[in-house]
Amino acid sequence: MKIKDIFPLLEQMAPLAYAEDFDNVGLLTGNPYAEANGILVCHDALEAVIDEAILKNCNLVVCFHPILFSGLKKLTGRNYVERAIIKAIKNDIAIYAVHTALDNHQQGVNKIFADALGLMNTKILVPKEGFIRKLVTYTTPQNHIPLRSALFTAGAGSIGNYNNCSFNSTGSGTYRGNENSNPQVGQRGEFTQADEVKIEVTFEKQQESAILKALFTNHVYEEVAYEIYSLENRHQNVGLGMVGELPEPVTEADFLNLVKTKMQTGGIRHSAFTGKNIHRVAVLGGAGSFAIKNAIAADADAYLTADLKYHQFYEAEGKLLLADIGHYESERYTAGYMATYLGQYLNGIKVFASQTNTNPVHYF
Template identity: 70%
Template sequence: MKIQKILSVLEEMAPLGYAEDFDNVGLLVGDANAEATGVLVCHDALETVIEEAISKNCNLVVCFHPILFSGLKKITGKNYVERAVIKAIKNDIAIYAVHTALDNHSEGVNKIFCEALGLLNTKVLIPKSNYIKKLVTYTILENVEKLRNALFDAGAGNIGNYENCSFNSKGIGTYMGNEHSSPEIGARFEFVESDEIKIEVTFEKHLETKILKALFSNHVYEEVAYEIYDTQNKHQNIGLGMIGELEKPMSENEFLLFVKYKMQADGIRHSALLGKEIKKVAVLGGSGSFAIKQAISAGADAFLTADLKYHQYYEAENQLILADIGHFESERYTKNYIVEYLRKKILNFAIILSEENTNPVKYL
């Protein structure tokens, strides 16, 4: 099996188009056309993890955080990033990162976070903007069903909990072909008025190439008329963070101890306690200080994230509890999810969970 086949499964799990613009996801090191010997899944692709992959005969390392985040101007082995990359290249090991592609997924990092805490009625905290596009095209009645179904099969027409969504309207199309044309209806140099159906469907941005391929492959016209628009709609099922509810309210101290236990955190830093019960909880794995206002607006009693700075605790404004549970801790179950997903999709192949603890933060 080629490494590329495994990468295709990973992109089904976390489409690269879901990633934030600042991120560096996908295949970072290696040859996708090489034969795969095994997959090692980790949180951070450090040098020790590459050594583990070598010892376990895995030539693909799937990591959550990208080891290559910004560009390298030199590769001399002087820092931990360069050493990991050099060792991977020397040993023909590919490195693939998912990061915010899985952060933004409705079943990804923050859903995993919510499930670890048993949160119910979860929804995305910050729905992704500028991600939904709209295709408009025109065809004859005899082609409508075939074309529309092909667009649906390519992923168009999915809106929230509904699929195969479209709007169709009748109208009159006109055209006249030149000497190089081969019209489906009428002849060259003939002015044609034809009954047509206008089809409108929305789709996720990363599917555009696939949608257009379906359009051109299933349309009967020699020249396909179509338009693609950006929409202002937010994608309610894709985005950063999540919010949900505890099955039963807890006191603040009880809640923080519960979180510490469930997320295996060695310490939790938090804002001032407010003397009220915790029921509604917002989460955002990794560095999530940018979402404090959204958590307050959503009515959260507590917001769990990581990497909060001193002055950011004031932003709680006595409206909720901010709790920094640790960056690694907030994402700790992600690699387990990736392993489980790959094992379900790729049978009878070595998918191994890394034994390396790559959390760089230690506590007394």
């Protein structure tokens, strides 16, 4: 198996189309056509992790955070990023990052976070916008069922817990073909009015090429009439953060003790206690100050995230308990999840969870 043959599995776990626009995900360095010897899964692909990959004979490192986040103008080994990249290249080790592609997945970082705390009835905290598109096309009554089925097979028509979703309406279409036309119904040069079925289906934007291929392959018209719209609907199953409920309400102090134990954090910075018990909890792994208002709007009693600044604690406004549990701590189970996921699908290639602690923050 070549390294590139592992990419579909990585895309299944963390679709690159789910990543935020600012992010740098996918293959960062390395030869995708090299034979895969082994996979080392880590949180951060630091130089020490590359050393571990060399020791374990792994030529693919799958990391959560991209070691290459912005452009490099020089490779001289002057900082930790350049040193890691140089060592990876010298030792023919490929590096692949998932980051916000896994953050936005319904079963990704924040579901792992929520599960660690025992949250139930979870749903996305910040649903992704600008991600759903709609196809509208027109065909003959005889063609509409096989065409619609082909669109479903290509991935169209999935909405939450339902698939094969579409809206179909009948109407009358008109056209006149020129001397070079070959109409399915009617004759060239003649004005034709024919019965047609209008098919409407939604799909995720990364599916567009597959949807269009299915459309053109299975449509009977010489010229396929279709429209694609970008919808403003939020995708309820793709997005950042998670909100759920504890099995039973607990006091704020007991809740923070639970978090400290489950997430193994060296300390928690938090806003003033509200005096309310904690039942509904919002979480967002990594830097999540931007979603404080979302947590409040979701009626959360507490919001757990990381990298909060001084003045952002004021934004709790006494409406919830706002807690910064540490960036690494909020994502600490992610690498283990990735290793388990890959290991259960790959046969013949060893998958290792890195034993290198890459948390740059220490507690005294």
